[in-house]
Amino acid sequence: MGKTVEQRERVVVRFAGDSGDGMQLVGGRFTDATALLGNDLATLPDFPAEIRAPAGTIPGVSAFQIHFASRDILTPGDTPNVLVAMNPAALKANLATLERGATIIANEDAFTKRNLEKAGYHANPLEDGTLSDFRLHRVPMTTLTTRAAEGLDGVGTRDAGRAKNLFALGLLSWLYGRPTEVTERWIEAKFANKPASRAANLAAFRAGWSFGETTELLDVQYRVAPATDVAPGTYRQVNGTTATALGLLAASARSGLPLLLASYPITPASELLHELSRHAGAGVRTIQAEDEIAAAGMALGAAFGGHLGVTATSGPGMDLKAETIGLAAMLELPLVVIDVQRAGPSTGMPTKTEQSDLLQALHGRHGESPLPVLAAATPGDCFEAAFEAARLAVEYRTPVILLSDGFLSNSSEPWRIPDVTTLPEIDPAFAPGRVGAESREPFMPYTRDARGVRPWAPPGTPGVAHRIGGLEKEDGTGNISYDPANHATMTRLRAERIAHIQRELPALAVDADDGAELLVLGWGSSYGSIRAAARRVRDRGLKVALAHLRHLDPLPPNVGALLRAYPRVLVPEMNSGQLAQLLRAHFLVDVHSHTKITGQPLFAAELEAAMVEAME
Amino acid sequence: MGKTVEQRERVVVRFAGDSGDGMQLVGGRFTDATALLGNDLATLPDFPAEIRAPAGTIPGVSAFQIHFASRDILTPGDTPNVLVAMNPAALKANLATLERGATIIANEDAFTKRNLEKAGYHANPLEDGTLSDFRLHRVPMTTLTTRAAEGLDGVGTRDAGRAKNLFALGLLSWLYGRPTEVTERWIEAKFANKPASRAANLAAFRAGWSFGETTELLDVQYRVAPATDVAPGTYRQVNGTTATALGLLAASARSGLPLLLASYPITPASELLHELSRHAGAGVRTIQAEDEIAAAGMALGAAFGGHLGVTATSGPGMDLKAETIGLAAMLELPLVVIDVQRAGPSTGMPTKTEQSDLLQALHGRHGESPLPVLAAATPGDCFEAAFEAARLAVEYRTPVILLSDGFLSNSSEPWRIPDVTTLPEIDPAFAPGRVGAESREPFMPYTRDARGVRPWAPPGTPGVAHRIGGLEKEDGTGNISYDPANHATMTRLRAERIAHIQRELPALAVDADDGAELLVLGWGSSYGSIRAAARRVRDRGLKVALAHLRHLDPLPPNVGALLRAYPRVLVPEMNSGQLAQLLRAHFLVDVHSHTKITGQPLFAAELEAAMVEAME
Amino acid sequence: MTAVGRPPANGNGALAKADFQSDQETRWCPGCGDYAILSAVQGFMPELGIPPERIVFMTGIGCAGRFAYYMDTYGMHGIHGRAPALATGLATTRPDLSIWIVTGDGDALSIGGNHLIHALRRNVPVKILLFNNQIYGLTKGQASPTSERGKITKSTPFGSHDRPFNPLALALGAEATFVARSLDRDRAHLAEVLRAAAAHEGTAFVEIYQNCPVFNDGAFFELTERDTREASQIRLVHGEPIRFGVDRAHGVARGADGDLQLVDVADVGEDALLVHDAHREDPSLAFALSRLADRPTEPTPIGIFRAVERPLHGAAAAASDSAPRTVADTTMLDALLHAGDTWTVA
Amino acid sequence: MTAVGRPPANGNGALAKADFQSDQETRWCPGCGDYAILSAVQGFMPELGIPPERIVFMTGIGCAGRFAYYMDTYGMHGIHGRAPALATGLATTRPDLSIWIVTGDGDALSIGGNHLIHALRRNVPVKILLFNNQIYGLTKGQASPTSERGKITKSTPFGSHDRPFNPLALALGAEATFVARSLDRDRAHLAEVLRAAAAHEGTAFVEIYQNCPVFNDGAFFELTERDTREASQIRLVHGEPIRFGVDRAHGVARGADGDLQLVDVADVGEDALLVHDAHREDPSLAFALSRLADRPTEPTPIGIFRAVERPLHGAAAAASDSAPRTVADTTMLDALLHAGDTWTVA
Ligand SMILES: Cc1ncc(C[n+]2csc(CCOP(=O)(O)OP(=O)(O)O)c2C)c(N)n1
Ligand SMILES: Cc1ncc(C[n+]2csc(CCOP(=O)(O)OP(=O)(O)O)c2C)c(N)n1
Ligand code: SF4
Ligand code: SF4
Numbered sequence A, B: 001m002g003k004t005v006e007q008r009e010r011v012v013v014r015f016a017g018d019s020g021d022g023m024q025l026v027g028g029r030f031t032d033a034t035a036l037l038g039n040d041l042a043t044l045p046d047f048p049a050e051i052r053a054p055a056g057t058i059p060g061v062s063a064f065q066i067h068f069a070s071r072d073i074l075t076p077g078d079t080p081n082v083l084v085a086m087n088p089a090a091l092k093a094n095l096a097t098l099e100r101g102a103t104i105i106a107n108e109d110a111f112t113k114r115n116l117e118k119a120g121y122h123a124n125p126l127e128d129g130t131l132s133d134f135r136l137h138r139v140p141m142t143t144l145t146t147r148a149a150e151g152l153d154g155v156g157t158r159d160a161g162r163a164k165n166l167f168a169l170g171l172l173s174w175l176y177g178r179p180t181e182v183t184e185r186w187i188e189a190k191f192a193n194k195p196a197s198r199a200a201n202l203a204a205f206r207a208g209w210s211f212g213e214t215t216e217l218l219d220v221q222y223r224v225a226p227a228t229d230v231a232p233g234t235y236r237q238v239n240g241t242t243a244t245a246l247g248l249l250a251a252s253a254r255s256g257l258p259l260l261l262a263s264y265p266i267t268p269a270s271e272l273l274h275e276l277s278r279h280a281g282a283g284v285r286t287i288q289a290e291d292e293i294a295a296a297g298m299a300l301g302a303a304f305g306g307h308l309g310v311t312a313t314s315g316p317g318m319d320l321k322a323e324t325i326g327l328a329a330m331l332e333l334p335l336v337v338i339d340v341q342r343a344g345p346s347t348g349m350p351t352k353t354e355q356s357d358l359l360q361a362l363h364g365r366h367g368e369s370p371l372p373v374l375a376a377a378t379p380g381d382c383f384e385a386a387f388e389a390a391r392l393a394v395e396y397r398t399p400v401i402l403l404s405d406g407f408l409s410n411s412s413e414p415w416r417i418p419d420v421t422t423l424p425e426i427d428p429a430f431a432p433g434r435v436g437a438e439s440r441e442p443f444m445p446y447t448r449d450a451r452g453v454r455p456w457a458p459p460g461t462p463g464v465a466h467r468i469g470g471l472e473k474e475d476g477t478g479n480i481s482y483d484p485a486n487h488a489t490m491t492r493l494r495a496e497r498i499a500h501i502q503r504e505l506p507a508l509a510v511d512a513d514d515g516a517e518l519l520v521l522g523w524g525s526s527y528g529s530i531r532a533a534a535r536r537v538r539d540r541g542l543k544v545a546l547a548h549l550r551h552l553d554p555l556p557p558n559v560g561a562l563l564r565a566y567p568r569v570l571v572p573e574m575n576s577g578q579l580a581q582l583l584r585a586h587f588l589v590d591v592h593s594h595t596k597i598t599g600q601p602l603f604a605a606e607l608e609a610a611m612v613e614a615m616e
Numbered sequence C, D: 001m002t003a004v005g006r007p008p009a010n011g012n013g014a015l016a017k018a019d020f021q022s023d024q025e026t027r028w029c030p031g032c033g034d035y036a037i038l039s040a041v042q043g044f045m046p047e048l049g050i051p052p053e054r055i056v057f058m059t060g061i062g063c064a065g066r067f068a069y070y071m072d073t074y075g076m077h078g079i080h081g082r083a084p085a086l087a088t089g090l091a092t093t094r095p096d097l098s099i100w101i102v103t104g105d106g107d108a109l110s111i112g113g114n115h116l117i118h119a120l121r122r123n124v125p126v127k128i129l130l131f132n133n134q135i136y137g138l139t140k141g142q143a144s145p146t147s148e149r150g151k152i153t154k155s156t157p158f159g160s161h162d163r164p165f166n167p168l169a170l171a172l173g174a175e176a177t178f179v180a181r182s183l184d185r186d187r188a189h190l191a192e193v194l195r196a197a198a199a200h201e202g203t204a205f206v207e208i209y210q211n212c213p214v215f216n217d218g219a220f221f222e223l224t225e226r227d228t229r230e231a232s233q234i235r236l237v238h239g240e241p242i243r244f245g246v247d248r249a250h251g252v253a254r255g256a257d258g259d260l261q262l263v264d265v266a267d268v269g270e271d272a273l274l275v276h277d278a279h280r281e282d283p284s285l286a287f288a289l290s291r292l293a294d295r296p297t298e299p300t301p302i303g304i305f306r307a308v309e310r311p312l313h314g315a316a317a318a319a320s321d322s323a324p325r326t327v328a329d330t331t332m333l334d335a336l337l338h339a340g341d342t343w344t345v346a
């Protein structure tokens, strides 16, 4: 019996279940298939905060959201069109995010009295009309999965039960016509030497597919055509963590400097340590330090030795690295510090995202110690941002802080793989060694070139051995100096060197409708949401100008002019208005803040409202 | 043969010699005598940075400057009228600070070939005309001292030689008619059980006095009449360290909370640890922690226990305390953090002063963690500032950062001792214990009063046992919460509580000439220099308005209005313009910065110039 | 956290386990060793005869750190590694409290190592319970300073290549006055050790082997599971010869070179066995015992290695007070303000 | 700092002490023990046969920390307590360098304690010279973690009331592979110990008793001055019975209880003496020796307590490299970027 097929431009699907239900796995597989099919997409995993909260409870719910479309898209989507709910807790935790009319596919087997209680339901929402505003499909996934696996040799009911997530995957794959081979290949590989699990999972996946194919339950099938407005090139999926790792690897390759990452585990920055630890083959050294202070010290020690020293952490760790970052500023050595921001203050909400470390990045050290601060805009952009951070650190002999956040590091999108030969070379410009007579001339480690940059002479270089330290030093010789005038000079020279970077920054690009009176200026991970909101605003026929900062300090040369060029400026941030404060101080422009501090990314819908309001 | 006596309104004397020459001691004695005589005064010790640099070298020079007058004065003085130089290095190191016509009293015995070389002199400046612009008096102090001590039993030539600083003291005491009893009494007491030293020092002191009395060398004697424009009351001399210690002791007494100071030694903050360590009798506990992180933690732990927890440090230590300060902000517990600022960044110039930690105090932590920031204006003002910091911490359950600096902690001035009964009471308002039925009601540690302040229930209080921590907590109950809306609420409540403090702050006072068009707004230790400069500007018949901030965050209510009330605003700071940046961001007023980053205090003369220039 | 009702704080012994259970739902993974430890601690608390409001649990960050929320006493869930510092401030100012630190192997030995060794050196009156699961649990499975060499974890995909700490040896090297080891799965033994720790005046350091079923399952099964434990638990009892193994057939004795070694009692005879002495001033014997087993996969001593009394941190200061512990009253304050030379202007 | 001329870096042995003296004027107090140590180190360096540019001195903050400026090698004067962390980063990436850390008792054992114990645990290839003057020198005289109980200092006007660390015991508890002690005033002995430290592959931990004439004068005179040193230096020599004292009349032996004790050779006879064994895998003997003297005012062992080889930090990683230590070239980078599923849009 044929089914109607409807076309959709964009769809948001959310898989939700218990931590134990393997929702992240299902989400990942669905995403791969979707990517290969050629849709544009954006995803957002939503882990529970607890290691493993009691099964079936709300805190135990784990979800994965994917937004895919036949046109380029910018966010994982505000509200799902389809919610797959593997148990009552998953339904309850996510119901609020749905708009009426949305589709709910529920594993009815899981809606037992016990599970309902754990989720805090007194009655069964599948029956008491709670869901009357939605298109509800009740599917006995557990039963069907077990049945499908029956008689497969070696497969116990436990294996079968565990495979129900693959049933859900199969069902959704059918619903949106995702290719099945890639998923089946993955299952084959993954369980290569676990035949029972392989069989059970394959059976479950196929059962899910054919359930969609055969039952009356679902009468429509949807198609989302491949995205057409995508730039040609070879693509892969990356999340912010992977893109950052690749950006650092690229910087290492293009500078010829071996990479050392020293980190102390902390959510959500740990992933970068895990990822780079696997790349020893590319000459990467990783050290899990005893704490964040040591991690920063180890990275700086490696930099002293002529390597690309990197350390990554999150808020609490940034507090601890401050003193070492200040030392790096004084030593004028390259150091890349990556802050994957999370909701603060203090321990805060480790698994939630925020942009509240900007002013700390700028001012979170004693004394006058300016340094470049950058922020990544999208998961894929982490590649360029990390590469640029490393480039500035090496070429300007300075610590650089790169701001990412929990949202960027976990969410993924298709990423056009750059042609490595087109990546800029990074020149460490090491001081040459000296022998014989020449080496008897005093070596001056604090002389400067036109940009104010001092020589970098790692140990091992003959004839230029020297000593550096955290005490104020004499201009030129680098000898310890308490001379008042010299301190003023050195303070100025340190600042000018950083300020000099501005000269080589491209002007900040604006995407403006002519006649636009509102400039929306953002930074960091709100990029996608701002673009998406602007698209909606423009669809309403309204005019808006957009600009997004990668360089927070120094700022691009034209920022002041830009701010003054528009009657109104809106600055959306996931903090209490930190960039706004910076801009006001720099340019005395009365920018307006749209702030949100909930631990969640900004939503396109709320930004749309904010923009429209700002225009009134 | 009688000598002419001239009156002076104000005099600046600088004692300079080798670290081993006891210049700080001489300065202290001269200051005491001057204070008792009733002059107003301000002093500034100037230690060498090294522990003990080689004797006779420039880095080894130790100096003590005192400014005293018959009217109230505000700074230790820009340039000395009289320089006492005990050796060539002392002369060379300080010559630049003298204006032509100044008096130099040199210990010619010390101008040997060897000492001249050590100081880098090729010829003897006492002879080669180098000093022709000055009134030079060559005095063979060593010879005269030794001769004076000759024949005193038990006194070897070494004792005698060492007493030459007392000879200088005697001479200067005569020159300015300082009372001698107080000094002799001090010598008697100090060397009570070292008869030889006592005899030698007394002899040297008297010899110095009679040398002035009898020789032709000095033909004039000066008198500086007691200051008349001094408020009535009982006075003592204090430096910033002592005043801070007393302020904390007063806060402890007025709150009934025992004081715990946990610190890790660091120049120039160590002195506070030393000072408070001596007050165990007043219930003060001090701990020398293993590092600054532990020090902050210990103070916070004591605060959790219902004590007044204080930690003091300098720049590098502030970096390390950041995470714990953030925890205190989250726990909403009282914690007083004192930052005795020094020249940064990194190790910088530990013995030199600076104001460059302001923005760190405001933003040097991850996440949104606002807290009150105060600064002391003068050595004596450290008392009130410390008291106020403790009061706000206790009454608002918040960490408070008090900014002092190296200049304040070391320099001293007469201080009017307050009447303790007039000091405000500080109310810890502990949560009452609960027993029986009542205690079965859930206790809500995160409910708030009208000011937004939560209950403080230290362990030991029955019926209200509770758990707190660094994770975001639910409004009211304090239970862990990852709820987005709750995080927004708690972030707002934490900020509002701090903002609420503004309501109880007095309006910022202005000392303005009517018709003044220039407002000079300062903060911290530049108070004296700014006043002194303003006095000079006014003596020129120019008009100026002065205001000085103790509260940097929240700011007093009228700051915005004030800034807008004057066509021009000048903000002098010993940094690159940190307060200016804050004011610009808050009020969008184009304030002008006068910055100085030399490790030295601002000088009245340079500020005078800056003010005049700002008026043009 | 909310506090539920309890008997008036008269320190009467009528307390029950329930008085120490907070209303917070425990949030550890199913089967986590932390549950057993929590239950043992809550069960032991009434023995102290101290009213819950005079007991404080201070923890760092980690799965173990959640412990504070589940005890219906005062509690602070501090920041990572700093619980000993926070507790030192509290203990120095509040000698009337019973203060317990709960920490993990990463919390105590990685980021918190410095505070731990200094708390031990100072002999601060606190009890330190170190839940050693040889892994980072809360951050989902990285190597810890007690993970064995070669361990494959998220942060060490090619195997950890650093030698682990022996927590007891480290503590003994840091002047610890009380050092013990117990097991999450041996409630009776754990209670016994807690009892001794509570009785100790100074810093009590207790390492508790704790199973992390999710990221490091079975690390201590050799010592805890029925089939192997008898053979591999070396139970230390003060004053008794050290015997262990099936039929207590094995023992510990000093070899010719003076080092400790495992012997068959049959070969050497009971008299040749080392008699355990936990009260010896010199920590060398306790240290040697702590080195007997390199990893908990071989015969491993548990129980109290060392327990000696020594002046407490703060005690000396208390003694040195010229006045009884107090806050300056108006007169005293007035005197302080007027100290030194003063002069009066009319 | 400026570098003065030197022979071409061909590692030839023609180096002299002068090649290691920087042009910076030393700035310690007159009579400071640091001068003697500096001179001993500069004098020893040529023996290494390593060109100065492949030698690095990394220091923390303190008087001892100034050491870096006076060596004409590469040097970094870091921040307080963090030299081991800085050095670990350098050592891990630059195995071709000879890396020396100079630190003080406060720098290493107070603020830097955590980095120290972890460097020792990891067996990072660096030499650590701890100048122990039992005081904070640079900050002008506060108590340090090695100051004796009861010591009156600026921060402890009523006497320090905490028990000090025994640095060697702490190091041994932290898995140190090389542990030694020497004296600022015994140049020959110091050179000997430096030689052994340099020869050790892993982390070499050397405590050097250093006199601070200004703030803690004479703390070690018992061991260093002509009239007393013979009686109180217990010189450890691997493989030899431990004898000491005037006419070597005394020795170290194991008592009945197994603890080490000082004996009269006359009473017990040479054979009863303990024969020193620095190469023993089990650190218990070295630990027991480190506890022999509570303070350097009584007979105190000096020399090499322990020296055993163990895998170096980073070595395993190096081994695990699937490719030789290198930076990704264009091809390798291209491969990395294209790893996993990719698709192409025309
Ligand atoms: C300053 C800081 N760094 C890192 C973290 C992240 N973090 C939390 S717990 C933890 C380690 C947990 O391991 P362990 O102490 O062994 O406790 P367990 O979870 O195993 O009980 C880490 C690295 C943090 N919260 N704060
Ligand atoms: C973060 C930080 N805290 C404190 C200090 C101040 N400080 C410098 S050296 C030192 C201790 C010096 O003692 P020690 O390590 O024994 O070295 P010594 O001077 O005795 O050689 C301290 C506390 C600092 N420089 N940085
Ligand atoms: S991760 Fe391990 S230690 Fe943490 S709660 Fe789960 S089982 Fe327990
Ligand atoms: S203070 Fe002591 S350690 Fe420091 S330089 Fe002077 S004598 Fe040496």
Ligand SMILES: [Mg+2]
Pocket: C104, C105, C106, C131, C132, C133, C134, C135, C136, C137, C144
């Ligand atoms: Mg653990």
Ligand SMILES: [Mg+2]
Pocket: D062, D104, D105, D106, D131, D132, D133, D134, D135, D136, D137, D144
């Ligand atoms: Mg020292």
